[in-house]
Amino acid sequence: MTILVVGATGMTGRLVVEQLLEKGHEVRVIVRSPDKYSAEILKNPSLAVVEAAILDLSDEALADLVADCHAVVSCLGHVMDFRGVFGKPRRLCTDAAQRLCSAIEKNNPREPTKFILMNTVGVKNPQCDEPRTWIERGLLFLLRYTLPPHKDNETAAEHLHENIGKNSHHIEWCSVRPDSLIDAEISPYEIEKSPVTGILSGRPTSRANVASFMVELIENVNVWSDWKFQMPVIMNAEE
Ligand SMILES: NC(=O)c1ccc[n+]([C@@H]2O[C@H](COP(=O)([O-])OP(=O)(O)OC[C@H]3O[C@@H](n4cnc5c(N)ncnc54)[C@H](OP(=O)(O)O)[C@@H]3O)[C@@H](O)[C@H]2O)c1
Structure with missing residues (x-):
């Protein structure tokens, strides 16, 4: 794939x-700094690297990059320094999701392309009644209006729910x-429809498990059919 x-x-x-490379897939990446990869990864013939900031690319370039893709995965996140949090682009995740989805639609693919967004447990699933305590609601309200990256995660998820x-x-x-x-490392993990603990007493989730679940979503038709159009919460299994 x-x-x-x-x-x-x-x-x-x-x-x-x-x-994805270990599993033999062809992988395209859009990255600002290819030198963040090891020489070994850069030599992999299954990896195609485009050096650019994604939002600087034209619509035509994005359409070329998503052409023939079985899946598009966004693991974008704001750099956690003052400029990354409060500077531009404030809608990095949202604008990238919108533009990548438009690029997919523009190509009119015969089969639907999977779009997988890395989001956060701090964003509510509008399809479920996810109860939040008063403290959590107050905290999320503050985050929404003081921390642009949180709002960005919310509007990126909204785009998928409401516009797609x-x-x-x-x-x-x-x-x-x-x-x-x-x-x-990769370890046993649990996937739930909604958070099982409050967002203030969250369970650890290893990044390797998040990657592993995303790869499962891409490769495994049953896993995809279980979780498409949803906002699964992933956390490490309790020991
Ligand atoms: N931290 C947590 O506990 C937590 C929990 C749940 C969810 N999340 C969410 O998970 C997502 C990813 O997390 P992570 O820790 O894996 O992210 P990360 O290590 O900070 O990686 C962010 C990626 O986004 C790219 N990026 C940042 N600003 C960009 C810009 N202006 N233009 C183009 N690319 C840009 C970075 O590129 P460069 O390498 O070039 O900087 C990097 O590839 C985030 O949306 C975050 O909100 C985080």
């Missing part, structure tokens, strides 16, 4: 790239919501 990954130099995105929906002939989507990210 051919898969485009964006946010592919990030701590999760690079694991998605590595796992479930009836597109060209796109099927899944918005993966990790709990608190940690760096650890």
Whole structure:
């Protein structure tokens, strides 16, 4: 299969790239700094690297990059420094999701392309009644109006729910919501429709598990049929 990954130099995105290459897929990436990859990965003939900031690419270039892709994975996230959080682009994840989805639609693919968005457990699934305590609601309200990256994660997920929906002939989507990210090896993990703990007492989720679940979504038709058009929460299994 051919898969485009964006946010592919990030701590999760690079694991998605590595796992896809290990499984023999053709992987395209759009990255600002290819030098973040090892020489060994860059030599892999199944990896095609486009050096650019995704939002600087033209609509035509994006349409070329998503052409013939079985799946598009976005692991974009704001760099956690003052400029990354408060500077432009404030709608990195949302604008990238919108433009990649438009690029897919423009190509009129015969089979729907899978669009997999890395999101967060802090974003509510509008399809489910996900109860939140008063403290959580207050905290999320504050985050929404003070931290642009949180709002960006919300509007990126909204785009998939409201603008793409479930009836597109060209796109099927899944918005993966990790709990608190940690760096650890692949291990047993759980997938739930909604958060099982409060967002303030979240369970750790290893980035390798997030990557592994995204690869399962791409490769396994049953896993895809279970989770498409949903916002699964992923967390490491309790020991
Ligand atoms: N931290 C947590 O506990 C947590 C929990 C749940 C969900 N999340 C969400 O998970 C997502 C990914 O997390 P992560 O830790 O894997 O991300 P990360 O390591 O920070 O990687 C972010 C990626 O986005 C790219 N990027 C940042 N700004 C960009 C820009 N202006 N233009 C183009 N590319 C840009 C980075 O490229 P460069 O390498 O070039 O900078 C990098 O590839 C985020 O949306 C985050 O909100 C985080």
